[in-house]
Amino acid sequence: MSGYTVVNLLELPDQIEFSSDIEGRFGRGALESRDLGVSHWRYSPGYRSSRGHRHGKQEEVYVVLGGSGRVLLDGEVRELGRWDTVRVAPEVLRAFEAGPEGLEMLAVGGPRPEEGDGEMGEVQWPE
DSSP: OOSOOOOOGGGSOOOOOSOTTEEEEEOHHHHTOSSOEEEEEEEOTTOBOSEEEEESSOOEEEEEEEEEEEEEETTEEEEEOTTOEEEEOTTOOEEEEEEEEEEEEEEEEOSOOOTTOEEEEEOOOOO
16 A cells, blocks of 8 residues: 555445435545544535434544535534534534535544444434
């Protein structure tokens, strides 16, 4: 294995099958990374996640690359704009909602979590 890898995340296949309103491209494997996970996310304008996720050990950071939206963090809503960066502790249930121009984000996580580290959960967005 080389000491470096160059990958264009947008050239990786979209791996999200449950919704045509979300695109997700995962770079850990393509980058041959042992310690970092990186993924690219794109939400259609106005899309609101009805389900969120949390982890047992995996801490994550999300960076808004374009558009705007909101993030729901254990029931608390925070507005997001370009270059906003959100660190989320593993146990926090998180979900995203895209603004009128959509939401594009980069997600970064630490070492590969153990199988079963992630858990999906229903979310309630306050009105």
